[in-house]
Amino acid sequence: MQIRHRLWLGIGLSVVASAAPMLSATASPTLDGAPLLMQLAQGGEGGEGGEGGEGGEAGVSPEAAAKDPVAFISALDVTAAHYHAGLKAFEEGETQAAGEMFAHPISEIYVDLEPVFKAQGVTPFQAQMEKASELALNKAPLPEVKKAVKAVLDALEAAAGRAPAGTASPAQVQAKLLADMIDRGARQYRTAAAGTAFEPYLDGYGFAIAAKQRLAGLTKAGKSAPAEATQAISLLEKAYPTAKRPATLPVKPEDLLVAASKAQLTLSRIR
Template identity: 45%
Template structure:
């Protein structure tokens, strides 16, 4: 499915990806300043998403990540940050995928995304914003049934979780370099939440598909990430060492391969 395993290493406080000889691997996502894992808002390749289920579901999870993070930061009173989180994936993910979604017969949900952002920026009551977010997340989940290729089978979903966890680690490295800025940290928080939420949904299917060791490795990654992303707002405690986070992702990749 993927050529070239990205072995995640840390050097000089920055993340980098190096290829390793493997014929089936999690996609390595290069780190770029200001984005979740490079290439703008998530580095999604629309044409690849049209034919590859992992890329398609990662795109859906990048959208979901922004809405989970925006919802949680809105609950903490950060309306502007929430509205921006809701708006980012509209122009930088959804707009790029709109033709692909139509081709795959996915019911569009741009208007629902825009409504959530508008409500947040207008400081609407929290329950109203949460309902708007729930509508978007439901639309994202419904889109998964239209994933191309093999579809959202357990192995594909495990690869997606690993890719999202990898992005969360990379974003944590970037956020640690700018400890006073909320956005880089909040991006990573959302990526972590998306990985955790998908894991909660697919854990039974992974067990049924004889992927118990993979699930154990996924749970180890999430346990390593949990102290890094305890809350949607900037942490008050010192940042943790990202090396164990990267090591947990590497072990997951090895288990998947």
């Protein structure tokens, strides 16, 4: 299976700061003997896969995250989704895809939000993200990769505790986060169904995992999950059965989008 490569900031092997707009492959650092940028920059932003508003990955705003706990934690959830999906992909033998999944949130989320994290007193965790990606790309033993992924997920959980204060109740925050993850998973599935690429499917697989975890968060906030939300998550699990993309996607995208819309409506009523 092919995965579209995206240019991202360094993975611990090298951090290319203040670089020229174009870098030659011969001047780039290497990974397993091959130029790193040649391996990882075979495509640009804006193609298939859901970026730029097409699928479920768009909408992480530093401005919103600085004042809204939902936007702040949603950015962390999107990051966590990449690590959940990447680890499962690694376990399935998709080591290159795993390394890239671990790397994407560095440039796509972390770098933009770093000033917000700093203002909120979040302990920096870019180094942990870089280490996870480096280990996966170098096909390190699974226990090492798992340990690195856990370090990132622990850092994300700690960062969530530093979210800015808002006017929404804890239950409302959890409901909005759950609705967001369900929506992202459904929209990413529509993107995956429009082609045969692996990456958009794997992105959505991560959102499905993150959505299920937010369902537990709602329960901890003292609210029972609406039936529509549990039904949407069940359909997400059916749509994304494994980290490996099935030859034929098992759910109609429109069915998943309808289920997600119903879940969002009922979740919006939680107070």
